[in-house]
Amino acid sequence: MSSRPAQDLLINRKIIEQAEIADSEEGSLPLQEGQVRLVIDRFGLSANNITYAAMGDMMNYWDIYPARDGWGRIPVWGFADIIESRCSGLSVGERVYGLFPASSHVILQAGQVSGKGFMDVSPHRAVFASIYNSYVRLAADHHFRNESHDWQVALRPLFMTSFLIDAFLAQHDFFGANTIIFGSASSKTAFGTAALLKANRQNRRDYIVIGLTSTANLEFVKSLDCYDVVQDYASVPKLGNDAKTVYVDMSGNIRVRKSVHVHFGENLVYSSWVGVTHWTKLGLGIQLPGPEPVLFFAPTEFQNRMDELGDDVFNRQFHAAWCQINNTAQAAISLRHVEGDTAILQAYQGILSGACGPSAAHVMSFG
Ligand SMILES: NC(=O)c1ccc[n+]([C@@H]2O[C@H](COP(=O)([O-])OP(=O)(O)OC[C@H]3O[C@@H](n4cnc5c(N)ncnc54)[C@H](OP(=O)(O)O)[C@@H]3O)[C@@H](O)[C@H]2O)c1
The missing domain is CATH 3.90.180.10 (Medium-chain alcohol dehydrogenases, catalytic domain)
Structure with missing residues (x-):
């Protein structure tokens, strides 16, 4: 005891x-x-x-x-x-x-x-x-036994989700899009995904990755060097909107989501709802133009990938992704x-x- x-x-x-x-x-x-x-x-x-x-x-x-x-x-x-x-x-x-x-x-x-x-x-x-x-x-x-326990407790569930989102988007060929936009781009889950999208570009369709963040976090997000473009939330209407686009939203902010849905119109081909970092600004149930936001739920995707790959391959792939993201993370946070x-x-x-x-x-x- x-x-x-x-x-x-x-x-x-x-x-x-x-x-x-x-x-x-x-x-x-x-x-x-x-x-x-x-x-x-x-x-x-x-x-x-x-x-x-x-x-x-x-x-x-x-x-x-x-x-x-x-x-x-x-x-x-x-x-x-x-x-x-x-x-x-x-x-x-x-x-x-x-x-x-x-x-x-x-x-x-x-x-x-x-x-x-x-x-x-x-x-x-x-x-x-x-x-x-x-x-x-x-x-x-085996893969994590010798890793720092502190980095694991701080980042492992987040970068697991990053790994799963990257795999999910690739599996769906990015829904035919060439632009991927993140809401709450400074969050660890978002920038972990962006770091993987950058590292895994080869043999995939061409895409650019845009990070949206609050004005206060603009410099931090730029310093990560994993987004092709970084803008604050108010700048959504200034983004080019002639390419097919996927929105991956960690913020849950209804105003930002609405501005993305309105601005990209028919070119918004998929809207993924991952998180609610802006938990006071949800606006649940509000109808938006364009595709219905689809909840991305890491435990479901985890099970799907495990069933597909088996324990050993899954864990090996995740650990490789973890090492890639950690280069970005440990330099920035x-x-x-x-x-x-x-x-x-x-x-x-x-x-x-x-x-x-x-x-x-x-x-x-x-x-
Ligand atoms: N669906 C799933 O299965 C799944 C799995 C893992 C994570 N997630 C979600 O992903 C999101 C990110 O998680 P994380 O742990 O990676 O985040 P984090 O690193 O702690 O995110 C910090 C960022 O979130 C925003 N933020 C935090 N609190 C805020 C507040 N009170 N008001 C406004 N903005 C605030 C700010 O970003 P900006 O200024 O850039 O907006 C801040 O820089 C969470 O909502 C989490 O639940 C979902």
Whole structure:
């Protein structure tokens, strides 16, 4: 058992600006058969996790790690160590990678234990995509075992999505388009995709990649050197619009999306909705001209690619993509370590409001 006090970062499900640190029972509740207790060593926090909160009720993210009435624990990706086990095949001291609550401790109901890892088989998690329920043993994670844990917790789920978007677009021959536009181009998921689109140009149709961002982030996005053109959101009407175009939107900003749909008109051949970094400007349900935005859901694409390629090829390809993107990422962003409950609360607010800016990748630990 751990001597640290067990704590949760709790978020008000209706007003996600309200956050608090609360004591957790998961450090001391007696384990049931098949359960393991873990200390969460560190986890990443970015707009991706804010999206889990902003879409928590709509996409059931709050149901993965239930909390007391009206409050939720946001899911985060990270590393955790088993400190107590009532599951045969899982030993104290093992480190795993996967989806945890933003907490210091967690109890998982382990099942389907294999050399590679295990699943959380709690009945309430059965409805979720398998990637959300699987935990990978670090010792068996050949491609990533020796990588920095900090870069992994900060970037792995984001660059996994970048890898999947690049593959998805290529598989569909870019829907016949020669222009690909990103909304929220400074986000890690967007620029990871742009870096891959740049690296993988050979043997593909000709395309240019345009990044749209806020005025404050223009210089940062230009410095990444992975977009052919970088513009702020207000400049959409000035972009050339005579080529077939795909919009890949990480912002969810309805005004920006509308300006893209209106400006590109019939030449907008596909509109992909990946994220909601501008989570206060969604305008859900508003009708737009042109193609209906289609949700890109990484867990579904992950499963599609896994089924197509098998574990080994998929993991090899993803690791190659990871190395390519990391050259861009590590030159442009720095890791920011956040330790302890007060610092976690402050960082959460900074990431939520966008004040933290694009050039930091946060690695959090309750300490
Ligand atoms: N669909 C999927 O399966 C999937 C998978 C992974 C990620 N995603 C989504 O991709 C998006 C990007 O995630 P990320 O972690 O890569 O982002 P990130 O690196 O944390 O993005 C930071 C950027 O987001 C914008 N931003 C953040 N907070 C803001 C605020 N309060 N107001 C206005 N702009 C704000 C700013 O970009 P600009 O100034 O450039 O707008 C900022 O530079 C998220 O919505 C995430 O959920 C989706």
